[in-house]
Amino acid sequence: MICPRRLRQYTMPGRAEMTEKQDYYGGLKMTPERAADVAAEADRIRQGVASAITPKFGFYDEPSHFLKALEDCAGDDA
């Protein structure tokens, strides 16, 4: 059976027609509270990286350095 034409060419309604979560729109104003949130998030990431990852002193050519590591670690029949 052929699908009705109205659905064959269906396109989702535009933004003005959406009723779901209209309050998501309008962007965000930077407040002191939000600035603190952003800084805390960046600091959490910085501490996370620093906690266990200390690159050895040396020459790094990304991304080729990482691509070579992928090839080297691939195993026998990959």
Place this chain on the structure above:
Amino acid sequence: MTRPNRLQSLHELMTEMEAGHISSLEATEDMLQRMEAWQPHINAFIRMDGDAAIKAAKAADTARAKGDKRPLLGAPLAHKDMFMRVGERSSGGSALLGALVGEDTATVVARLNAAGAIETGRLNMSEFAAGPTGHNAHYGHARNPWNPDHITGGSSSGSGASVAAGVVYGALGSDTGGSIRLPAIMCGLFGLKPTYGAVSRYGAMPRAWSLDTVGPLTRSATDAAMMYAVIAGHDPKDPTTSRREIPDWQGLIDKPLKGLRIAHAKGEPFGPVDPETHEAHMAALKVFEGLGCEILEVTLPDCAPLYSAADAISKSEAATLHGRWMRERPADYATHVYSRTEAGFAIPATVYLEAQAARGQVLRDFCDQVFAQADALLLPSITMPVPSIAETDEGQPGAIQTMVAGITRATRPFNYLGLPGLATPLGVSSKGLPLSCQLIARPFQERTLLSLGHGYEQAVDHIGAAPALPG
């Protein structure tokens, strides 16, 4: 065409088409009918193009009658709306990107087209591929076919919903922190996140170019192999792609399983796991043991720093990509997408570079520690039952980081490592929602993963189970 309570796989469809039992036109019309029934419940499509699909299906049937034997000839697929096509618009799930007309066609789409596949429309996704739930303020939230009150997972939300509902035979998604595996996991599908560099990203909308991968969501591991065999391999347009030869799809699922070592993690490296999910993992390990695999336990390196490193790269690169639009058109971003990205502006360049510089050594150390003992890992993909849409409401900026971290804790570290992962469906919970795991292997060992998935799907009876159309 489809057996009661079980959906036909792509492989089964291609076999029937080759035998002349069904035409592409019949299969495509069936998909469009199912789409009509399901779309109001799951909102999987941003755009449908049935007329073009019917035209392409007729052309495929004509070509087959003349002897055309391309591997996906006439297969009705649809993809996450983030792949460029020459002369066409792709939304990226956003209010911004739809204004741009593609100047070329993404390599993965071009390769599927060259293999004969047809498209029935464009699939819903999280805005700019930034979100693990499937919420989308611009096009409406995708909803889980197993229970529309629950999330699909994201960001390849429409890919998960449409394949699980049997509205298409397979779909492409992208995975930067879990965006193929999470919707596959939450919708009860196989989802292959390839090794970084195994599949071209040329023409695919980036989220974070150092982490992005493109791969299939399908109802069977065999189907994933069929799509992967077409899209994988070196692409001069994406210089990060490997020059390794890719076997045909049969060669991707034929690795002998006897003696393969599958490890589960000692303790709970990603936090406490929902008991029903844990039971499903233990049952899956029994299945693999029955297939001749050796089951063992390994201690994983601490994955929390790997998560942070992936986060540093992801946010820095996303902020770089979106900086201008975020400054000039902030109102065109949903609050949760804007707020998730803006921390990237506050991450020092040295932190980003430390995460990049250490990546190769961290990968080598991980492989030396883990894959010296095991050929594959069986790990949680999410540690909680599939959440509801209400539980993961992203409207409050302060709560977003916690929610995202909770969902992506077990997936994002493997994007940092660049390792391949196969989301594998393990049946349905007592609440009627999918249970799953992810299998992880060495770089470029997609063959190991797909062979394990193929062995598993032959040993159990729940693969391809069909969710009931909501009344």
